[in-house]
Amino acid sequence: MAATRPSNPLALAVLVLLWERPMHPYEMSSTLRERRKEDSIKLNYGSLYSVVESLQKRGLIEAAETVREGRRPERTIYAITEIGAQIMVDWMVELLSTPKKEFTQFEAALSLAGALPPEQVTELLAQRLRNLHFHQTAADAILAEAAAVRMPRLFMIEAEFSQALLKAELAFVEQLLAELRAGSLSGFAMWQRMHELRRAGVPPEEIEAKLGVEFADDLAFAQDDHALADDEGAT
Amino acid sequence: MAATRPSNPLALAVLVLLWERPMHPYEMSSTLRERRKEDSIKLNYGSLYSVVESLQKRGLIEAAETVREGRRPERTIYAITEIGAQIMVDWMVELLSTPKKEFTQFEAALSLAGALPPEQVTELLAQRLRNLHFHQTAADAILAEAAAVRMPRLFMIEAEFSQALLKAELAFVEQLLAELRAGSLSGFAMWQRMHELRRAGVPPEEIEAKLGVEFADDLAFAQDDHALADDEGAT
């Protein structure tokens, strides 16, 4: 039986915390909160407890003792096992060294944006841009505060990463917006025409046919890869 | 009863496809594949069928007819409802206009990287950098091919976005790596020392105590925010 692991990164956080020292689940959650790790690792109670149970079942952690403090309910203190420590390292190695496609909601929406008319998409992206600027300001403030109290950058490296991505998204949206406003994105006219026809109540098949005629160049790529490939060979 | 929606973006893709024209589930999956949308929207059969069922239960789509072609098994063709079309628009509006924190595995790993010794993390990030370069080359090739066959950029805008993020990650990792190699990231020495002590078998509490003494400046920020705030007021 190969030692398997849960898929939720929260389980990795649990392993790391227990690698530092034994703890009970609630303490894990408050420690993560204190260290601002909830900004980079999705934390919610339901998942925490089920993840801990799952780790225990797999033998990656074990109950060390149960204590009661004051008249508080009993808490189970967990400790990492040797296998658990091994798995933790393996997991970290994988996540750090091997990039894996992450699907974002925005990327999904972008890829389906053709379903809204271009004017509306432009409007919405303008809105997004304002929101992104707002988030950036907030993130800047947090990092500035950390620098002000002389917190070592090591402790917030993930925030710096997150900010780098935010900046990249901002630049992308800004650029895209400019192209939409200029109408210079190839395919734009077809997109507009398609929505015009839909608004006029033209049925799907007819729209497809009309567009195929009106925008033959834009759609040429889809016709026949063979022919194209052959052409290239011939010329 | 407010019309709710499933949370999986695949459901949004289904709505958009059915907004274009009625289809059966398998056709949805092949259409998405043809249009390369599987690169930006996670597609798997199990999810597809359960998402379709969920959409139907909520009245966002409906079975239009069931046909059998040749001797293939029966297929149910679905169509979008009016409510479904409305929800699709709402959903798109939300996703495009409002950025929402997305948790990536890499960000999680970065935030926990302290659990591995700095030398190993450096090594792993170097590996990641090589992998990222490789992925970038592949992504470039896909976009170049699209340009070569004159596919309108509109159809691959999500790929451009994805590439922008990839580029940003590359730059970040490169920069971080440089700082790690130079040992110039603040907190680096403490990080090294911590692993040195662990390797020597020093127990958790003692490590914490020792580091507190040896790296008092690095850890000053955590002591007492009040005192600091007061100091600022006083000076």
Added chain:
DNA sequence: GTTCGAATACTCGACTTCGAGTATTCGCCT
């Protein structure tokens, strides 16, 4: 001494996700 909000510490079950597995059929090659 009591009230009241914040913090502690979890539970529950409905909903989602996942991907490997199954069964069929088409079309080509021999």
Added chain:
DNA sequence: AGGCGAATACTCGAAGTCGAGTATTCGAAC
């Protein structure tokens, strides 16, 4: 005429996710 691989079209159940809800207790103020 038969065999085989690719494509078609889905099913199933185990596992994971989620956040609202519950119950308690501590501490400070009144």
